[in-house]
Amino acid sequence: MKAIAQDRYGSADVLGLREVAEPPPLGPKDVLVGVRAAGVDRGVWHLMAGEPYAVRLGTGLRAPRQPVPGMDVAGVVTAVGADVSGFAAGDEVFGVGNGTFAEAAVVREGKLARKPATLSFAEAAAVPVSGVAALQAVRDQARVRAGQRVLVIGAGGGVGTFAVQIAKASGAHVTGLCSAGKAEAVSALGADEVLDYAQVDITDGTHRFDVVLDIAGNRPVRSLRRALEARGTLVIVGGEGGGRWLGMSRQLGALLLSPFVRQRLRMFVSTVRSPDLLALTELVDRGAVRPLIDRTYPLAEAPDAVRQLVAGTVTGKVVVTV
Numbered sequence: 001m002k003a004i005a006q007d008r009y010g011s012a013d014v015l016g017l018r019e020v021a022e023p024p025p026l027g028p029k030d031v032l033v034g035v036r037a038a039g040v041d042r043g044v045w046h047l048m049a050g051e052p053y054a055v056r057l058g059t060g061l062r063a064p065r066q067p068v069p070g071m072d073v074a075g076v077v078t079a080v081g082a083d084v085s086g087f088a089a090g091d092e093v094f095g096v097g098n099g100t101f102a103e104a105a106v107v108r109e110g111k112l113a114r115k116p117a118t119l120s121f122a123e124a125a126a127v128p129v130s131g132v133a134a135l136q137a138v139r140d141q142a143r144v145r146a147g148q149r150v151l152v153i154g155a156g157g158g159v160g161t162f163a164v165q166i167a168k169a170s171g172a173h174v175t176g177l178c179s180a181g182k183a184e185a186v187s188a189l190g191a192d193e194v195l196d197y198a199q200v201d202i203t204d205g206t207h208r209f210d211v212v213l214d215i216a217g218n219r220p221v222r223s224l225r226r227a228l229e230a231r232g233t234l235v236i237v238g239g240e241g242g243g244r245w246l247g248m249s250r251q252l253g254a255l256l257l258s259p260f261v262r263q264r265l266r267m268f269v270s271t272v273r274s275p276d277l278l279a280l281t282e283l284v285d286r287g288a289v290r291p292l293i294d295r296t297y298p299l300a301e302a303p304d305a306v307r308q309l310v311a312g313t314v315t316g317k318v319v320v321t322v
């Protein structure tokens, strides 16, 4: 089958379109999906680049054990393992697998759900990794309630565009922080207020929020705390440039500090499972959430999709179509 593959870590230049072997025989809980679309997100970049180096402990020290990148997937089931009861050939699905920049990919049954009927394959493929990260940040970590003032840092990106919508759906007053070029899109997603970080220093002590969702920018925790109410909650979702080795020093600092201060300082690593995909489907079905697609790229141009992500010019998500 055709797939994008790499045999060493590096920039998007290591990616190329190749003929690779079909996926191996299915395990009992595996589902084989004919890929129609695959989302591109920062996690794809981390695994492709092997950075921070800590990721190589799981993916191969010298070279990636899985040569085909891609996690998000939307497509059509072509075969199911012996113990799979929830899906059958022909079902349109979305979820998270391994090596989804390919004509076919294997996905665990527990990381799959039926594709929301109103979404195209490309839209559905934009949802799993970023949508679930946003859902878990808003619902589980921040526990956003109606009426709270929520700041979304990185509001124009993959996770941020979902976080703005999910926080709005929770009844919060949402402020999105992004560059000027993404302000209109963030506003159209429902943000009550949009601030340009080139114009406004959100950490100067004049803005206070009940919840800060820190998705981008790597601001120090002590600065972010100045944007929080006395009993507010900071959730560190991510942010690039946190170091080539571990990349999580801010997160660990926040965890260590949290027991000693009145503010709640949280970090988390999201996991995609079917119930959260179903929760997102419900939000999509009632019109509260819609993935924002910046651009789609055909499979052969997947390296350019990754390059656009790294360049920081994606508003919402880019998606590879197969």
Ligand SMILES: NC(=O)c1ccc[n+]([C@@H]2O[C@H](COP(=O)([O-])OP(=O)(O)OC[C@H]3O[C@@H](n4cnc5c(N)ncnc54)[C@H](OP(=O)(O)O)[C@@H]3O)[C@@H](O)[C@H]2O)c1
Residues within 6 Å of the ligand: 041, 042, 043, 129, 130, 133, 153, 154, 155, 156, 157, 158, 159, 160, 177, 178, 179, 182, 197, 215, 216, 217, 218, 236, 237, 238, 239, 240, 268, 269, 270, 271, 309, 312, 314, 315, 316
């Ligand atoms: N904890 C988890 O489980 C989890 C799950 C998924 C992702 N993540 C992490 O979350 C982070 C974001 O992922 P993503 O997929 O949303 O990335 P993304 O699509 O690249 O979005 C990041 C956004 O941040 C904005 N940004 C850059 N510098 C900024 C600054 N100084 N202040 C405010 N905004 C800034 C960028 O656009 P503008 O500068 O143009 O506004 C961009 O829209 C990554 O580090 C990723 O690894 C963590």
